[in-house]
Amino acid sequence: MDFNTILHGALPTFSANATEEAGNTTGKTFSSGVMESLVPLLGSQFSPLLKAYMLFHNMAGSRLGLDPAFIVAAFGVLWAGNKLWKQLYVSIVAFVHTYFMASITVSSGDEMYFHMMKWLASQPRMVNSRSLTAESTSKSAWDEEEDPDILSAPISADGTGVYLNFSNQEAKSPPRFIPAIGTHGFWHDGRYFSLHRKKEQLFDDGGGGGMQYKDKEYLMLSCFGRSPEPVKQLLQHAKEQYYSDHHANTTVKRPSPQNMRRYGGRHNWMQVSSRPVRPMRTVVLDEKQKIQVLSDMNEYLHPATPRWYANRGIPLRRGYLFYGPPGTGKTSLSFALAGVFGLDIYVISLLEPTLTEEDLSALFNSLPRRCVVLLEDIDTAGLARAPDKDDAENTTDSISDGKDGKIKSNKKSESKDDWKVSDLARELKKQGGENEKKGISLSGLLNAIDGVASHEGRVLIMTTNKPESLDEALIRPGRVDLQVGFSNATQEQAKELFERMYEADSKPPPRKAAAIRSSITTPTPTTTLGGALQKQQQQMADDNNNATKDSSVSGDDFSSEGSTIVVLDEVVSVPSSPAVTAKFETRDEGDQKEPTRQQLTQIAADFAAKIPTGKLISPAEIQGFLLKRKKAPRLALAEVEVWVDALIKQKASKVKVLQVQ
Ligand SMILES: Nc1ncnc2c1ncn2[C@@H]1O[C@H](COP(=O)(O)OP(=O)(O)OP(=O)(O)O)[C@@H](O)[C@H]1O
Numbered sequence: 001m002d003f004n005t006i007l008h009g010a011l012p013t014f015s016a017n018a019t020e021e022a023g024n025t026t027g028k029t030f031s032s033g034v035m036e037s038l039v040p041l042l043g044s045q046f047s048p049l050l051k052a053y054m055l056f057h058n059m060a061g062s063r064l065g066l067d068p069a070f071i072v073a074a075f076g077v078l079w080a081g082n083k084l085w086k087q088l089y090v091s092i093v094a095f096v097h098t099y100f101m102a103s104i105t106v107s108s109g110d111e112m113y114f115h116m117m118k119w120l121a122s123q124p125r126m127v128n129s130r131s132l133t134a135e136s137t138s139k140s141a142w143d144e145e146e147d148p149d150i151l152s153a154p155i156s157a158d159g160t161g162v163y164l165n166f167s168n169q170e171a172k173s174p175p176r177f178i179p180a181i182g183t184h185g186f187w188h189d190g191r192y193f194s195l196h197r198k199k200e201q202l203f204d205d206g207g208g209g210g211m212q213y214k215d216k217e218y219l220m221l222s223c224f225g226r227s228p229e230p231v232k233q234l235l236q237h238a239k240e241q242y243y244s245d246h247h248a249n250t251t252v253k254r255p256s257p258q259n260m261r262r263y264g265g266r267h268n269w270m271q272v273s274s275r276p277v278r279p280m281r282t283v284v285l286d287e288k289q290k291i292q293v294l295s296d297m298n299e300y301l302h303p304a305t306p307r308w309y310a311n312r313g314i315p316l317r318r319g320y321l322f323y324g325p326p327g328t329g330k331t332s333l334s335f336a337l338a339g340v341f342g343l344d345i346y347v348i349s350l351l352e353p354t355l356t357e358e359d360l361s362a363l364f365n366s367l368p369r370r371c372v373v374l375l376e377d378i379d380t381a382g383l384a385r386a387p388d389k390d391d392a393e394n395t396t397d398s399i400s401d402g403k404d405g406k407i408k409s410n411k412k413s414e415s416k417d418d419w420k421v422s423d424l425a426r427e428l429k430k431q432g433g434e435n436e437k438k439g440i441s442l443s444g445l446l447n448a449i450d451g452v453a454s455h456e457g458r459v460l461i462m463t464t465n466k467p468e469s470l471d472e473a474l475i476r477p478g479r480v481d482l483q484v485g486f487s488n489a490t491q492e493q494a495k496e497l498f499e500r501m502y503e504a505d506s507k508p509p510p511r512k513a514a515a516i517r518s519s520i521t522t523p524t525p526t527t528t529l530g531g532a533l534q535k536q537q538q539q540m541a542d543d544n545n546n547a548t549k550d551s552s553v554s555g556d557d558f559s560s561e562g563s564t565i566v567v568l569d570e571v572v573s574v575p576s577s578p579a580v581t582a583k584f585e586t587r588d589e590g591d592q593k594e595p596t597r598q599q600l601t602q603i604a605a606d607f608a609a610k611i612p613t614g615k616l617i618s619p620a621e622i623q624g625f626l627l628k629r630k631k632a633p634r635l636a637l638a639e640v641e642v643w644v645d646a647l648i649k650q651k652a653s654k655v656k657v658l659q660v661q
Pocket of ligand 1: 283326328333464619621
């Protein structure tokens with residue numbers, strides 16, 4: 001059966017006529033004749049197109065037995081129909097949207113946008129959509145815990161085994177797929193939602209005078225019905241999902257780069273890391289001091305406190321000063337406190353060269369209601385009172401004569417012509433130095449701290465190595481309400497550090513950990529401040545008991561969460577899981593068996609006895625020493641004496657290079 005026969009059946013009238021006509025005109029229809037005559041008229045540019053059309057025309061007419069005019073007309077009708085349908089569809093959709101749907105729009109300038117995008121990227125239906133945008137993702141140090149390939153890799157401790165290789169780790173992190181710009185539909189909880197993602201370009205003056213376009217995106221979420229309630233619930237659900245894996249993490253934020261900060265609000269801060277919560281028990285500090293800070297903060301953060309402060313006309317703010325030598329745990333305690341109360345930590349360095357006083361105020365103004373603000377090493381920030389006029393005049397008038405180093409007083413009557421070139425150069429250098437330091441003045445910092453936005457539940461922690469060099473105004477009560485002193489390690493602290501280093505690891509289920517934490521941080525309505533504190537004290541006591549009594553605590557235990565996180569957070573980024581724990585428990589001490597819990601306690605006590613009582617060595621230094629022998633407690637004990645001697649000699653001679661490590 002040939003093609004003509006089939007088409008005759010399908011298109012009886014036209015094909016029959018076409019066949020007849022084709023026979024009568026020996027393959028040339030009227031229209032093909034017209035086309036041929038058009039070729040010279042239209043010129044060479046269109047002639048290939050016309051020739052192709054004529055070829056098709058002849059083939060359709062003579063070979064296939066179809067009326068070419070009919071085919072062209074059919075295409076035209078289809079095209080017009082398609083156009084019409086599209087118009088109609090848009091009108092119907094707009095009509096349905098206006099009268100039968102409720103919608104909520106989310107802007108990319110808001111956190112909610114990221115919550116929604118993360119949620120959408122995790123939805124299988126959305127990921128299988130035909131129109132997607134791919135985004136690169138990279139894993140953090142903590143995510144690698146879950147990578148089965150890395151977990152099962154053998155670990156070389158003595159240099160004879162196989163070493164880990166991360167050359168293809170970037171290739172392993174899969175891209176993330178999010179809905180592309182356009183309209184999408186998805187089902188959630190038995191309800192249909194429509195998602196319209198659109199992008200707009202805004203013209204921005206670029207802050208520094210340069211004009212540039214900036215993309216801004218919007219998500220419009222709609223559902224059937226006249227109430228936007230289901231969309232609100234969906235947004236809430238996406239937000240909860242977003243924070244569900246933040247429960248055991250402390251999010252660290254720092255000021256965004258200067259060009260981002262000018263957008264203000266959310267753009268002032270950027271997340272630099274989200275690390276596992278540092279358990280309070282891993283910070284080796286006098287227990288009384290710990291409890292004091294914890295209870296003070298707990299009381300301050302309690303929901304009933306703002307009313308109490310307001311009734312008494314006291315500004316609602318709380319400041320802490322952590323002072324002590326370097327490496328004694330000031331930053332560690334700040335992170336542990338943020339972890340206990342489930343707060344994000346906002347770290348500001350006053351040494352940041354692009355940070356102006358206006359920026360600082362803006363940063364304080366855009367802090368969330370409850371958070372920890374950490375101002376590190378405020379003594380090094382070069383904060384100075386603005387010199388008053390008299391001082392300035394005195395400075396200008398007192399110039400060293402440069403010969404005997406004495407300061408001679410220049411009388412105002414002395415002419416500037418008496419100045420030597422060297423005096424002028426010195427003066428210019430002095431001015432230059434002052435300008436360089438001109439970042440944040442003391443008054444600028446005080447304004448930011450005292451500003452209205454600094455109230456309402458923010459916890460300010462300032463750390464310093466030199467409390468005596470701080471201006472009194474900065475640490476007066478009201479700005480600093482509690483001072484916590486840190487010192488180099490006592491023998492007791494050295495013992496605790498040793499025990500923490502060599503206790504067994506285990507990994508708790510994260511959700512349980514979050515539940516435990518929230519039971520500490522969120523007092524029930526009937527819980528008094530004292531009750532919450534008692535709970536916390538009990539928790540800390542339990543932590544310590546568990547740590548010293550039993551090294552094989554179950555994953556449900558809060559203290560066992562601690563042991564995992566010590567290793568991950570501060571000691572070394574080695575994966576810990578029950579499978580890997582066994583590998584790590586085989587201490588690298590030759591043929592010697594791993595010490596039992598009791599033996600370890602004894603080794604720790606012997607180790608601590610070798611640490612000088614005069615608080616000469618910082619916890620950070622002890623931690624560094626132990627880290628280099630992290631699988632060898634007996635070796636650490638054997639080598640500690642030599643190390644201590646060398647360290648003390650090195651400190652006395654002020655040499656920076658270590659002889660024994
Ligand atoms: N008291 C401590 N308890 C537990 N670990 C500590 C303690 N002090 C220091 N460390 C360890 O030493 C390292 C440095 O500690 P940290 O940064 O908290 O010290 P710091 O006092 O803030 O130092 P700096 O003044 O130099 O900023 C961390 O890895 C921390 O785990």
